[in-house]
Amino acid sequence: MIIIEKLTKRFGKFEAVRDLSLDVQPGEVFGFLGPNGAGKTTTMKIMVGLMRPTSGRVTIGGLDIGREPVAAKRLIGYIPDRPFLYEKLSGREFLLFVAGLYASGRRTAEYRADELLELFELGRWSGELIESYSHGMKQRLTMAAALLHHPRVVVVDEPMVGLDPRGAALIKTIFVNFCRESGGTVFLSTHTLEVAEELCDRVAIINKGRIVAQGDMQQIHAQAGGESAGLQDLFLRLTGGADVRAMLKGFKV
Amino acid sequence: MAALRVFLLLLWPKVRGMRKSRTFRLVFFGALGLACTVGIYMVSAWFLGRCLEVELIGALIPRKLMSLVLLVLLSILLISTTISSFAVFFMSEDLGLLMAAPVQVGPLYFARLLEMTLHSSWMVVFFGLPVFVAYGTVYNASFSFYLAVLLLFPGLILIPACAGAVIATVLTRIFSARRSRDLLVFLVVVGFVFLYLLMRAMKPEQLLDADSFGSMMDFLNIFRAPETSFLPTRWMTDALFPLLLGESQRMFLPAAAIWTTAAALMALSAWICTLMFRGSFARAQEGRVRSMPKLNGLPRRERLLGSWLDRLALVRPGCTGSLLSKDTRVFLRDTSQWLQLLLLGALAAVYIMNFIYLRAADFSWFTLYTVNHVLMGLVVSGIAVRFVFPAVSLEGRAFWIVRTAPVTLAEFLHAKLLIHLAPLAGLAMLLSIMSCAVIGVPLVFGVLSVALNLALALAVCSLGVGLGAVFPRFTAENPAKIPTGLGGITFMTTSLSFVFLFISASVYPSYVLYRVPERPDVPIGHPGWFWFSLAALLLLAVACALIPMWIGRRRLEERED
Numbered sequence: 057m058i059i060i061e062k063l064t065k066r067f068g069k070f071e072a073v074r075d076l077s078l079d080v081q082p083g084e085v086f087g088f089l090g091p092n093g094a095g096k097t098t099t100m101k102i103m104v105g106l107m108r109p110t111s112g113r114v115t116i117g118g119l120d121i122g123r124e125p126v127a128a129k130r131l132i133g134y135i136p137d138r139p140f141l142y143e144k145l146s147g148r149e150f151l152l153f154v155a156g157l158y159a160s161g162r163r164t165a166e167y168r169a170d171e172l173l174e175l176f177e178l179g180r181w182s183g184e185l186i187e188s189y190s191h192g193m194k195q196r197l198t199m200a201a202a203l204l205h206h207p208r209v210v211v212v213d214e215p216m217v218g219l220d221p222r223g224a225a226l227i228k229t230i231f232v233n234f235c236r237e238s239g240g241t242v243f244l245s246t247h248t249l250e251v252a253e254e255l256c257d258r259v260a261i262i263n264k265g266r267i268v269a270q271g272d273m274q275q276i277h278a279q280a281g282g283e284s285a286g287l288q289d290l291f292l293r294l295t296g297g298a299d300v301r302a303m304l305k306g307f308k309v
Numbered sequence: 310m311a312a313l314r315v316f317l318l319l320l321w322p323k324v325r326g327m328r329k330s331r332t333f334r335l336v337f338f339g340a341l342g343l344a345c346t347v348g349i350y351m352v353s354a355w356f357l358g359r360c361l362e363v364e365l366i367g368a369l370i371p372r373k374l375m376s377l378v379l380l381v382l383l384s385i386l387l388i389s390t391t392i393s394s395f396a397v398f399f400m401s402e403d404l405g406l407l408m409a410a411p412v413q414v415g416p417l418y419f420a421r422l423l424e425m426t427l428h429s430s431w432m433v434v435f436f437g438l439p440v441f442v443a444y445g446t447v448y449n450a451s452f453s454f455y456l457a458v459l460l461l462f463p464g465l466i467l468i469p470a471c472a473g474a475v476i477a478t479v480l481t482r483i484f485s486a487r488r489s490r491d492l493l494v495f496l497v498v499v500g501f502v503f504l505y506l507l508m509r510a511m512k513p514e515q516l517l518d519a520d521s522f523g524s525m526m527d528f529l530n531i532f533r534a535p536e537t538s539f540l541p542t543r544w545m546t547d548a549l550f551p552l553l554l555g556e557s558q559r560m561f562l563p564a565a566a567i568w569t570t571a572a573a574l575m576a577l578s579a580w581i582c583t584l585m586f587r588g589s590f591a592r593a594q595e596g597r598v599r600s601m602p603k604l605n606g607l608p609r610r611e612r613l614l615g616s617w618l619d620r621l622a623l624v625r626p627g628c629t630g631s632l633l634s635k636d637t638r639v640f641l642r643d644t645s646q647w648l649q650l651l652l653l654g655a656l657a658a659v660y661i662m663n664f665i666y667l668r669a670a671d672f673s674w675f676t677l678y679t680v681n682h683v684l685m686g687l688v689v690s691g692i693a694v695r696f697v698f699p700a701v702s703l704e705g706r707a708f709w710i711v712r713t714a715p716v717t718l719a720e721f722l723h724a725k726l727l728i729h730l731a732p733l734a735g736l737a738m739l740l741s742i743m744s745c746a747v748i749g750v751p752l753v754f755g756v757l758s759v760a761l762n763l764a765l766a767l768a769v770c771s772l773g774v775g776l777g778a779v780f781p782r783f784t785a786e787n788p789a790k791i792p793t794g795l796g797g798i799t800f801m802t803t804s805l806s807f808v809f810l811f812i813s814a815s816v817y818p819s820y821v822l823y824r825v826p827e828r829p830d831v832p833i834g835h836p837g838w839f840w841f842s843l844a845a846l847l848l849l850a851v852a853c854a855l856i857p858m859w860i861g862r863r864r865l866e867e868r869e870d
Contacts, residue, residue: 129714144638
């Protein structure tokens with residue numbers, strides 16, 4: 057469903073993503089892990105057409121995002137890490153605006169918007185201006201907008217930021233159902249390794265723009281040194297986080 | 310000492326931020342500013358020189374003029390410092406962090422006061438000082454005059470700044486920052502529109518014609534009208550004018566009045582603001598958002614509009630309906646944006662009134678018809694820089710929604726063009742028809758005028774959307790600031806150049822049409838010129854409509870933020 061081939065992105069002399077290749081299957085929740093500045097968000101922005109790669113290509117459902125951006129974007133629902141929205145619209149008006157961009161029919165759009173507002177527990181606030189929403193509510197509204205047009209792929213950057221435990225549980229269930237029941241694909245980046253372990257069928261760990269490990273949970277555990285070692289150990293070992301204890305030596309918090 | 314350290318520490322990030330400005334911008338704005346300053350100085354010096362040559366009243370005019378200039382500057386300062394105070398004292402993003410830190414309110418108040426004063430007064434000082442230099446040159450003033458200007462100006466500026474800070478603090482305590490600012494902007498705009506119409510109704514052009522007054526005494530009385538002695542502008546005039554005339558001993562009392570008032574107001578405002586600041590800040594946080602009643606709770610008319618806009622959002626094909634629906638809602642809900650419609654209304658009224666006055670004078674209809682096109686070009690450019698140029702930037706940080714939707718940037722820009730062209734062309738057509746009716750032009754020329762103005766509106770609108778995409782400011786917190794940067798100036802320069810070329814190209818074919826029926830036996834120029842002018846008109850309009858949109862699309866596609 058998602059094929060990334062030899063993707064490279066440079067900003068001047070700085071190489072944010074280097075020769076990255078991935079293949080994500082339909083019905084899969086794929087975790088994209090890495091420390092801050094590793095190249096996760098850059099990769100995801102290229103996947104959804106917000107950035108153009110220096111070289112390499114991304115194919116979504118067989119459509120090259122660089123060559124057929126409009127058709128490819130119809131298949132994608134994107135949830136960025138920071139929910140910047142049109143603050144002077146109400147939640148429902150915002151969803152109808154997004155439905156208009158995706159050329160949805162009126163009845164379908166209105167029905168779907170109301171359905172998603174209820175699902176994300178925003179029904180009571182649907183007539184309120186977005187500027188009065190909390191961060192978590194805006195995040196949930198962004199997710200509703202991403203699912204509005206029945207995408208086949210959801211690309212989500214840090215899904216759990218700003219969500220309360222109830223909201224987080226809801227999102228996890230929605231993502232799992234989206235993949236298991238609808239055959240959709242979720243490509244998510246997260247710093248919360250527990251979320252990755254709980255949700256993802258496969259993960260890739262990126263560091264300094266390169267994939268340093270990937271596979272399903274069993275393979276990851278094996279790479280980490282056995283069943284007892286977890287994703288965190290591997291993550292820290294591969295991304296240099298193991299030095300944390302040494303860094304803290306002698307430092308009083 | 311500790312308070313001074315905190316005060317300097319709070320200013321440090323602002324100074325650092327200023328140093329990050331790009332060299333190109335600094336050079337561009339520096340050159341433009343220098344040109345403006347020199348221009349203002351030369352015009353002022355020329356005008357003052359002419360005034361002094363006028364018999365009887367020549368010596369009175371410069372003093373009255375200085376007083377008027379100062380009054381205008383002070384009024385502008387009071388308005389801008391008050392509006393800035395809401396943003397700087399209560400709505401700034403970094404206040405949350407500062408209020409959570411163990412920072413005393415006193416140094417914070419003085420740091421913000423200094424920031425706000427510099428921010429809102431630099432332009433007034435920049436454009437005001439050349440006028441005073443011109444006074445010094447014309448009167449051959451000594452060094453003491455220039456020194457007095459430099460010493461007294463900061464005191465004069467501090468007076469409205471302190472008043473603005475107090476007004477903002479008190480209003481925020483009562484109404485919350487956002488609502489107070491909206492209320493104040495509303496009052497300022499209504500006041501401005503009223504004064505504008507009043508000024509126009511007073512026909513100031515009559516001042517140029519002393520014969521229109523009943524007697525010489527009526528005319529002289531305008532300049533002798535007493536001014537209240539409690540105004541700081543009066544003190545400033547009383548302090549500076551004696552220096553121009555070499556009577557330096559008379560300047561000390563008014564100069565002392567300025568600085569003692571400024572010092573007293575600073576102390577008073579610091580006391581009031583530090584006392585009320587925490588309460589006002591808390592109130593500002595409560596009022597940061599505005600809730601909207603449920604759809605069913607709205608009055609029938611608004612419900613209908615809402616329902617109609619919902620339908621519009623889902624009109625297919627393309628994204629024009631969705632963007633129009635969204636832009637209309639955002640426009641109507643943002644006070645700072647829809648209030649500008651009042652200014653537009655006043656502008657339209659004054660525009661038509663001008664032609665009623667000019668028609669009464671002894672001008673041929675063809676002259677007024679040509680002047681009408683020039684003025685229309687200026688009006689359309691002025692409206693476009695306010696409403697069309699910011700169209701792309703107003704998408705703000707939410708632009709990612711359009712970028713990730715199955716909509717090409719060409720579709721997006723064309724939708725923006727259509728949305729803004731309809732009202733702009735409508736207004737141009739309306740003003741064109743009304744002014745032609747007032748001037749009394751023949752029907753053929755009326756139709757020609759409408760056609761020319763529609764083409765002009767299309768070209769200027771495309772230029773606005775296109776250059777708005779070349780110079781987008783997605784992170785601008787205040788929409789009113791979007792046209793004030795490099796992009797806005799580039800747009801105005803390009804737009805006015807286009808208007809000049811377009812109207813120049815239209816004069817010749819119009820003149821031919823005007824003369825031929827009257828004197829068909831006399832050939833006017835070469836026949837090829839007529840067709841050449843028409844071709845130039847068409848080419849200019851098409852080029853201006855297409856090229857900026859193309860460049861704007863390319864620039865937006867290249868953006869990666």
